[in-house]
Amino acid sequence: MSSLVATLRCVVMRDLTLAMRRRADVLATLFFFVIVVSLFPLGVGPEMATLRIIGPGVVWVAALLASMLALERMFAADYGDGTLEQMLITPQPLAVLVLGKALAHWLVSGLPLVLMAPLLGIQYGLPAQGLWILMLSLLLGTPVLSLVGAIGAALTLGVRGGGVLVSLLVLPLTIPVLIFGAGAVDASLSGLGAQAHLSLLGAFLLGALILAPWATSAALRISME
Amino acid sequence: MSSTKINWFKYSSPQAFYPLAGKMIPWFVVATVLFTVPGLYFSFFVAPPDYQQGEAYRIMFIHVPAAWMSMFIYMVMAAYAGMGLVFNSRLSSMMASALAPTGAMFTFLALWTGALWGKPMWGAWWVWDARLTSELILLFLYIGFISLQAAIDEPRRAARASAILALVGVVNIPIIYFSVKWWNTLHQGASITVNKAPTMAASMFTAMLLMTFAFWMYTIVVALLRVRCEILERERHTDWVMSNEFAGRSPETRNELG
Numbered sequence: 001m002s003s004l005v006a007t008l009r010c011v012v013m014r015d016l017t018l019a020m021r022r023r024a025d026v027l028a029t030l031f032f033f034v035i036v037v038s039l040f041p042l043g044v045g046p047e048m049a050t051l052r053i054i055g056p057g058v059v060w061v062a063a064l065l066a067s068m069l070a071l072e073r074m075f076a077a078d079y080g081d082g083t084l085e086q087m088l089i090t091p092q093p094l095a096v097l098v099l100g101k102a103l104a105h106w107l108v109s110g111l112p113l114v115l116m117a118p119l120l121g122i123q124y125g126l127p128a129q130g131l132w133i134l135m136l137s138l139l140l141g142t143p144v145l146s147l148v149g150a151i152g153a154a155l156t157l158g159v160r161g162g163g164v165l166v167s168l169l170v171l172p173l174t175i176p177v178l179i180f181g182a183g184a185v186d187a188s189l190s191g192l193g194a195q196a197h198l199s200l201l202g203a204f205l206l207g208a209l210i211l212a213p214w215a216t217s218a219a220l221r222i223s224m225e
Numbered sequence: 226m227s228s229t230k231i232n233w234f235k236y237s238s239p240q241a242f243y244p245l246a247g248k249m250i251p252w253f254v255v256a257t258v259l260f261t262v263p264g265l266y267f268s269f270f271v272a273p274p275d276y277q278q279g280e281a282y283r284i285m286f287i288h289v290p291a292a293w294m295s296m297f298i299y300m301v302m303a304a305y306a307g308m309g310l311v312f313n314s315r316l317s318s319m320m321a322s323a324l325a326p327t328g329a330m331f332t333f334l335a336l337w338t339g340a341l342w343g344k345p346m347w348g349a350w351w352v353w354d355a356r357l358t359s360e361l362i363l364l365f366l367y368i369g370f371i372s373l374q375a376a377i378d379e380p381r382r383a384a385r386a387s388a389i390l391a392l393v394g395v396v397n398i399p400i401i402y403f404s405v406k407w408w409n410t411l412h413q414g415a416s417i418t419v420n421k422a423p424t425m426a427a428s429m430f431t432a433m434l435l436m437t438f439a440f441w442m443y444t445i446v447v448a449l450l451r452v453r454c455e456i457l458e459r460e461r462h463t464d465w466v467m468s469n470e471f472a473g474r475s476p477e478t479r480n481e482l483g
Binding site: 151155156159160161162165168169171172173175176179180183204211215218219222223225 | 362365366368369372373376377381382385386389390392393394396397400401404405407408
C-alpha cells in the first residue's frame with residue numbers, strides 16, 4: 001500500500017516538475033480559458049441580465065474546451081522519448097501510474113481554472129453564492145474531465161490528427177459533467193439548492209477514479225503494442 | 226468427443242465465415258422484403274389516422290423503429306467489439322466495424338424524421354428535449370467510433386482501440402441518458418413499455434413491429450455485405466483469398482490487387 005502511494009507521489013512530482021520547466025504551456029491553457037469566456041459577451045451583447053443567465057454554462061463549456069486542449073500533452077512527450085514504454089514494464093500497476101499522471105494533469109490544467117473561475121463569474125455578474133458553487137462544481141468536475149480525457153489521450157496516442165480526434169471522442173462522454181456542473185450554479189441561484197447536483201458530480205468523480213485509470217491502462221497497452 | 230457435436234467456433238474464422246455470409250445474404254434480403262412490404266402496407270393503409278395528429282403521425286413507423294435500431298445496433302456493436310477484445314477474434318471486430326455505419330445511419334434517420342415530425346406537432350424542427358438530445362449524443366458516439374477506426378492505419382490496433390471506446394461508451398450511455406432526461410423533459414411519454422400494454426391501436430403496433438423487423442433484417446444484410454468486403458481487404462495476402470477471388474486472373478492483376 002505504502003509503495004503504491006510512493007509510486008503515485010513519484011509520478012505526480014515528476015510530471016509537476018516537468019510542467020514547471022515549461023510554464024508557457026500551463027499559462028496557455030489558462031489564457032485560452034479566459035479568452036473563450038471573454039469572447040461570449042462580445043458575441044452575445046453586454047446586457048447583464050442575459051450574461052447572468054448564460055454565465056455558468058459559458059464558464060463550464062470554456063473549462064471543457066480548455067481541458068481538451070491540454071489532453072494531447074498528457075502522454076505525448078513520454079511516448080516520444082520512450083518513457084512510457086519503461087512505465088509499461090515496471091512492476092508497479094499501470095493504473096496507479098496513470099492515476100498519477102491524470103492527477104498531475106489536473107493540478108496543472110484543471111486547478112488553475114477552478115481558481116480563475118470566480119473572477120470570470122464576476123464579469124458575468126454572478127452573486128457571491130453562485131461564485132462559490134461555481135468553484136465547488138468545477139473543483140469536483142474538472143478532475144473527471146482529466147480522468148475521462150486520459151482514456152481518449154491514450155487511445156489517440158501517435159495517431160495522425162490526434163488533437164482534434166481526442167476532442168471528438170471525449171467531449172460527448174463529458175456531457176453529464178457539463179450538465180450537472182452548470183446546473184449546480186443555476187439550481188443554487190434559483191433557490192433550489194445545489195446539493196443534488198454536487199452529489200452527482202461527486203459520484204461521477206468516484207466512478208471515474210475507479211474505472212478511468214483501468215480503461216486508460218488498457219488503451220495504453222493497445223497503443224504501445 | 227461425439228461425432229454429432231457441432232464445432233461452433235468453425236465460423237469464427239474469416240475464411241469459413243466468408244462463404245457462409247455469402248449464402249446467408251440472399252435469405253436475409255428475402256426476409257427484408259417480406260417484412261418491408263406488409264410493414265409499409267400496414268403503416269399507410271391499415272393503421273387508422275390518429276385522432277389528434279391525423280395522417281402526420283405515420284412518420285412514426287419509420288422514426289420509432291429507426292430510433293430503436295440505433296440503440297440496439299450500438300449494443301450489438303459494443304458486444305462484438307468486446308468479444309474481439311477479450312477473445313482476440315478478428316471476425317468479431319470486423320463485425321463491429323461493419324455495424325457502425327448502419328447504426329450511425331439509423332441514428333441520423335431517427336433525428337431527421339423526428340425533425341419532420343416535430344415541425345407539424347410541436348411547431349419546431351428541433352427542441353432540446355431529453356430524447357432528441359441523447360439521440361444526438363449517440364450520433365456523436367458513433368462518429369467518434371468510426372473516426373477513431375479510420376485514423377489508425379494498423380487494423381488490429383484500430384479494432385482494439387475502438388473496442389475500448391465502444392465499451393466506455395456503453396458504460397456512459399445510461400449516465401448520459403439520465404442526465405439529459407433530468408436536464409429537460411418535454412417529449413411525450415414512451416408509447417410502448419415492456420411491462421404495460423401498448424396504448425395504441427393493434428394495427429399501429431403491428432405496423433411498427435413489422436417495420437422494426439424489416440430494419441433489423443436490412444441491418445443484417447448490409448452488415449454481412451460490409452463484413453465480406455472487410456474480410457477480403459484484411460486477408461488479401463492469404464492463399465484462400467488469392468485462390469478464391471482472383472482465380473482465372475493473370476498473375477499481373479493479382480499482384481496489383483494483392
